[in-house]
Amino acid sequence: MAESIKAPRGVRDILPDESWKWAYVLTMARKVAEDFGYQEVHLPIFEQTELFCRGIGDTTDVVEKEMYTFEDRGNRSLTLRPEATASMVRAYLEHGMNKDARQPAKLWCAGPMFRYERPQKGRYRQFWQLDFEAIGVQDPLVDVEIIHLSLELYRRLGMTNLEVVINSVGCPACRPKYREALQNFLEPLLPDLCETCQGRYDRNPLRILDCKRPECKEKTEGAPSIFDSLCEECREHFDTVRQGLETIGARYTLDKRLVRGLDYYTKTAYEVLSGDLGAQNAVCGGGRYDHLAEAIGGPFVPGVGFAAGVERIVLTMEQQGCSLGEPPRVDVTVIPLDPSLRVEAMGLLASLRKAGIAASMDYAGKTMKSQLKVASQEGIRGVCILGGDEAAQGVGGVKNLRTGEQENVPLREIPSYLAKMLRE
Numbered sequence: 001m002a003e004s005i006k007a008p009r010g011v012r013d014i015l016p017d018e019s020w021k022w023a024y025v026l027t028m029a030r031k032v033a034e035d036f037g038y039q040e041v042h043l044p045i046f047e048q049t050e051l052f053c054r055g056i057g058d059t060t061d062v063v064e065k066e067m068y069t070f071e072d073r074g075n076r077s078l079t080l081r082p083e084a085t086a087s088m089v090r091a092y093l094e095h096g097m098n099k100d101a102r103q104p105a106k107l108w109c110a111g112p113m114f115r116y117e118r119p120q121k122g123r124y125r126q127f128w129q130l131d132f133e134a135i136g137v138q139d140p141l142v143d144v145e146i147i148h149l150s151l152e153l154y155r156r157l158g159m160t161n162l163e164v165v166i167n168s169v170g171c172p173a174c175r176p177k178y179r180e181a182l183q184n185f186l187e188p189l190l191p192d193l194c195e196t197c198q199g200r201y202d203r204n205p206l207r208i209l210d211c212k213r214p215e216c217k218e219k220t221e222g223a224p225s226i227f228d229s230l231c232e233e234c235r236e237h238f239d240t241v242r243q244g245l246e247t248i249g250a251r252y253t254l255d256k257r258l259v260r261g262l263d264y265y266t267k268t269a270y271e272v273l274s275g276d277l278g279a280q281n282a283v284c285g286g287g288r289y290d291h292l293a294e295a296i297g298g299p300f301v302p303g304v305g306f307a308a309g310v311e312r313i314v315l316t317m318e319q320q321g322c323s324l325g326e327p328p329r330v331d332v333t334v335i336p337l338d339p340s341l342r343v344e345a346m347g348l349l350a351s352l353r354k355a356g357i358a359a360s361m362d363y364a365g366k367t368m369k370s371q372l373k374v375a376s377q378e379g380i381r382g383v384c385i386l387g388g389d390e391a392a393q394g395v396g397g398v399k400n401l402r403t404g405e406q407e408n409v410p411l412r413e414i415p416s417y418l419a420k421m422l423r424e
């Protein structure tokens with residue numbers, strides 16, 4: 001036999017024992033989106049590579065080391081999206097949404113993202129994000145709304161033991177001064193830092209603070225923070241964000257070292273951390289990106305948003321014993337007593353489904369006894385039995401598995417009979 005093929009490393013199959021939990025999270029996200037006025041969009045899974053290089057930044061880990069980039073048959077360089085923000089802003093510009101009267105455009109999407117990272121619990125090479133973006137205005141209260149939206153989603157999902165960490169990462173006006181201060185601090189340490197950090201010293205020294213190597217982290221511990229070099233405008237913006245968070249009763253921690261892994265951030269940056277996840281503990285991250293649109297060839301269009309990892313939400317909820325709804329099941333099973341009645345049973349199934357009753361039948365040749373056993377194990381509530389004589393007279397036996405009662409019902413009336421029974 002040929003060797004069997006397995007899924008690639010770092011990806012997961014979401015099977016029926018789990019997919020209903022995902023559906024629950026997605027349904028809740030859709031509801032929260034509606035309540036906050038965010039509209040759903042579906043964006044491409046792959047984009048031109050250039051979008052991410054320019055949008056996320058050439059010197060970020062995501063672009064340097066983690067992208068799934070390939071050439072298509074027309075020799076174009078394409079990349080499986082590692083995140084959705086750059087695509088959202090591209091779509092916003094491409095479809096002229098900046099000309100709409102209503103700003104900001106409040107958009108959200110859900111779907112798989114792809115990053116070539118070292119797989120571990122809560123970190124995969126294909127993972128799902130819920131991504132929310134408010135594009136078009138600079139008002140700090142929109143930052144508050146975005147943070148509030150993420151917290152409201154977690155509240156409705158019943159998640160607890162979460163910590164909100166926020167920082168301001170400044171803007172092009174305050175960064176140059178900070179960059180200089182940081183370079184002065186880093187210069188004597190350079191020989192002890194890793195090659196990647198050394199390479200970033202000139203091109204993007206801020207990224208050095210995001211290096212994951214413990215040796216580099218330790219060496220740069222005492223680095224000055226951007227927070228302490230903020231310009232007047234950034235400071236005022238951040239003060240309003242903090243006041244807003246306090247007003248809505250959102251508790252947060254100021255983390256002056258929070259820089260986030262993507263280059264487009266300006267001003268507000270934040271993460272929500274789960275106390276029940278271990279190393280990969282961020283259940284969402286986001287912030288403001290006022291110059292992303294320009295980086296990808298558009299005009300000045302500010303924006304703010306966040307993305308939450310669905311796997312990490314489900315993991316946290318399981319860990320905390322939160323309710324994730326219930327797996328879907330059919331309500332009724334149809335059992336033909338004789339093989340010659342199987343086709344007729346198909347007709348009955350069709351009329352049940354047309355009446356909105358979830359129903360199924362056995363196709364594997366199981367005995368009536370084992371079909372009844374499976375039905376009660378699966379919590380099925382009603383059984384329709386098609387017997388030779390009764391079927392010939394146009395009736396079927398309907399059994400209520402909860403009460404054990406059984407009654408002969410004219411075939412045409414079975415859907416309404418069952419609908420009533422299921423309502424009781």
Ligand code: HAM
Nearest residue numbers: 083085123124127282283284285286287305306307309
């Ligand atoms: P990010 O921090 O790279 O930000 O990812 C956001 C969230 O996606 C993380 O907090 C985590 O829950 C989840 N996530 C990231 N990588 C993985 C992985 N390898 N496996 C499982 N889950 C993962 C962004 O992607 C930005 N686009 C967020 C944003 C939106 N900023 C502004 N708007």
